[in-house]
Amino acid sequence: MSWDWEAARAFWPELLHGLGVTLEATALGALLAFAVGLVWALAYRSPTRWVRWPVTAVVEFIRNTPLLVQLFFFFYVLPTWDIKFSALTTGVITLGLHYSTYTAEVYRAGIDGVPVGQWEAATALSLSRARTWTAVILPQAIRRVVPALGNYVIAMLKDTPILAIIGVLDMLQNARLEGARTFQYVEPFTMVGIAFIVIAYPASLLMRALERRLGH
Amino acid sequence: MTTGLWQHWLLPGIWVTIQLTVYSAAFAAVVAFGVGIARTSPLWIVRFVTGVYVEVFRGTSALVLMFWLFFVMPLAFGLQLVPMWAAVLALGLSYGAYGSEIVRGALAAVAPAQREAAVALSFTPAQRMRRVILPQAVPEMIPPFNNLLIELLKGTALVSVMSVADIAFAAQLSRLATGASLEIYAIILAIYFVLAFVLTRLMRLLERKAKAGLGQAPEKGVFPRRGARPGTALPAGGER
Known part of the structure; x- marks a missing residue:
């Protein structure tokens, strides 16, 4: 095991740049x-089932196929339709769309968790459909799913290195470039790995604390 | 898509993806049960070491871990793994860490009275685990394991980056060969979806079998509901 502090120091600014993009x-x-x-x-x-069924099919399809392949799909197919985005934008769209299928389940669990009495009260007060959702149901539903949503943000953080494959200059891509330039692979990759733990571990502790606080 | 591409890349690619999924899942299961049970150990040092393992491997990104195993291990330790096995190691270690949390959660969810009854009957700790705790905990683990297995299947696509010739790699080659991106990626996504569907059906079968022994029935629906009820949600901080 050879650790070169000089190489580690040389990679530090690149790591910070990459961290910003990540x-x-x-x-x-x-x-x-x-x-x-x-x-x-x-x-x-x-x-209507004409909305429910297609949406369920699309969501299940997106959730059960790999993020990497979806990323390639958008990266290579969208330009053929004359839709041109930067690599980062493509990455953000893919990541957001992929994880939206997870957050949908989280929201659904939250909405299902709102007591029936709240719906009935809203009806009794003859609130409109829109008012019922925005003023009664969603505020209660979203409050209780904040930790679960937070956990998916942490999962997304850990999936952002996949964007490096299409050339987004995140931490991993910077480490790959540094390795290709200097032939020092040990320090950059190790530092990137540690950086993820240093961010993700406290964040997951925070979510656990929040979960306890909200009484789950 | 020509028949040549199917014959030489896509079909072998599907086979490689299946192999990767099976080997990684087997390895991850061993890790998950080993670590999950060790985390209930009465020795603090065992709990501490396994706890550090879980937090480290859950904290870092699977792709970064894979790069680390590919590029750093040979340089730092002189250990060069065949890409396929490095991939299995990386996937098994990271998904094993997630799985160990499922095992730990399910073990903790067994009613304390069951453990106490086993103690009262003077079962040894090993008998207690094997005859009382695990038979009740395992059926509870299957739905979250199903979710994790689908995540693992999706995770195997990452190995294409390391030039392991799985489906995603075959897609890249086919794209370079024919330029028909839309067609190729649509087919590849559909293949992954079918694989995920088959895995889910198999896990459902397993769940039905396991729960029949406890007089319970599995939840309805084509795919598992993630986080829909406390039992199926991954444990806190599971993020998967």
Whole structure:
């Protein structure tokens, strides 16, 4: 085992650059996943099966196929339809769409967990459908699923290195480039691995604490 | 898509993906049960070491771990693994860490009275685990293991980055050969979906068998509901 502190120091600025991109991809992907997942969750509740069935089929398909292949799909197929995005944008869209199928389940569990009495009370007060959702159901449903959503953000963080495969300059891609340039692979890859643990472990502790706090 | 591509890359690719999934799942299961049971050990050092293992492998990214095994292990320790086995090691270790949390959660969920009854009947700790705790805990583990198995199947696509000739790798080659991206990736995604579907059906069968012994029936639905009820949700911080 040979650890070269000089190489580690040389990679440090690159690691920080990569970290910025990793966090950016995670944050944007998470926002997209939260928004799209809510759309899926509401569509599950649609009164017509012409909405419910296709949405269920699409969501199950996306969830049961690999993120990497979906990423290739968007990266190589979208340009043939004259839709041109940067690698990072493609990555964020794929990541967000993939994880929206997970957040949809989380929202659904949250919505199912709202007591029936709340629905009945909303009906009794003759609130409109939109008011019932925005003022009664969703605030209660989302509150109790915050830790579960947080856990998926951590999972997304750990999946962002996949974007390196299409050339997004995240931590892993920077480590690959550094390795190719200097033939020092040990330090960059080890540092990236540790960086993930250093971020993900405290974050998951936070989610566990939040979960206890919300009484799950 | 020409027949040549099917014959030489896609069909062998499907076989490689199946092999990777089976080997990694077997390895991950061994790790999951070993570590999951060790985490209930009365010795603090055993609990501590296995706890560190779980947090490290759950904390880092599977792809980064794979790169580490491919590029760092040979340089740092002089250990060069065949890509296929490095992939199995990486997948098995990281999904084993997730699986150990499922095992631990299911063991903890067995009613304390069962353990106490076994103690009262002066079972040895090993008998207690084998005859009382595990038969009740295992059926509870199957639905979350099913979720994890699908994640593992999806995770095997990562090995294509290391030039292991699985389906995703075959897709890349076919794309370079024919340029028909849409067609190829649509087919590949469909193949993964079918594999996931078959795995889910098999796990359902297993669940039905295991739960029949306890007088329970599995949950309805084509695919498992993730997080829909406490029993099927992965444990806190499971993130999968």
